[in-house]
Amino acid sequence: MTGISLAAVINVLLFTFLVMTAIAIVRVRHLFAVAMLSGVFSLLSAGLFVALDAVDVAFTEAAVGAGISTVLMLGTMALTVTREKSTKRSRVLPIFVCLVTGAALVYSTLDMPAFGTAQAPIHEHVAPDYIARTPEEIGVPNIVTGILASYRGYDTLGETTVIFTAAVAVVLLLGSFSRKKQKRTGKE
Template sequence: MSPGLVGIAIIDILLFTFLVVTAIAILRLRNLFGVVMLAGVFSLLSAALFVTLDAVDVAFTEAAVGAGISTVLMLGTIALTFREEKKPSHSALLPILVCAVAGAALIYGTRDMPAFGAPDTPVQTHVAPDYIARTPVETGVPNIVTAVLASYRGYDTLGETAVIFTAAIAVLLLLGASGKRRESKDSEGKE
């Protein structure tokens, strides 16, 4: 293995280790502000990991949506709700069991997948060569990923953006309505 690949592997292992440590810290915290900040850190670490995997478009999306918009929305939610998580009144056994079963099903589903980066996969032998040959001629965009997202899948990308925007507006409206109810209950209790 070349020294460059060893360095990249070490960076990947370090980033993944930081992701695991951050996830464990998120699970242990009860302060929601700390959880939101660590979730932003988790998104930035994920974006860095995507960059090392040469998925810069996914890294950009993760940084913008995961660390940017999501963090702002969660901070807005905390401003309208409570700062501390309430202690759970039930056992965590059922959620852990559901996660374990879902994880086992996902691992089982990946057993038939080809090796990561294998050159003989259908996407490498059928889809990718077609995009590489047609994209510069049909779109005039030199970056193939940008051409696929903005040109070939433009309506799909617009639809995804509209769904995220609609969900954000719905959450803000719901939180605004619950904040007004809490204010009216507080003012009634003081009288």
């Protein structure tokens, strides 16, 4: 392979698998298969994040996306039906909304600096400051861990609180749904 790096091939393959998995999720009507494919999608996303050197984001995606979300979806499925109900509504409006949103997202990225360029704002202002200060101020060998745990500690705490609150809300909703179902069937 002349001119094409192994990393680029891996990125393209992972992205291709992501697209194929997303299409399969949209096409499948069996909810268990959708839950499993969603977990696969999250694991592929985590793999892509690792290939892009965003290991902290990959870890979060694997833990939350493939782990907790899949377990919560399977738990919810235990309380619902196994197949999606078919609908008579037109699919034109949702497809139109997705296309407009996608076009807006693509348009918004046109003025971004090229991927990996040294002239990106983060490389000129923030990153050198963190690289210089982290070993002296924190003493943590991994700069990303130092930034997330110290400089962005409140932000990380907030993200963790949001995830915890969402998990508690889902558990409470599932519990109330289960109690209502038991009352309807007369099994208390």
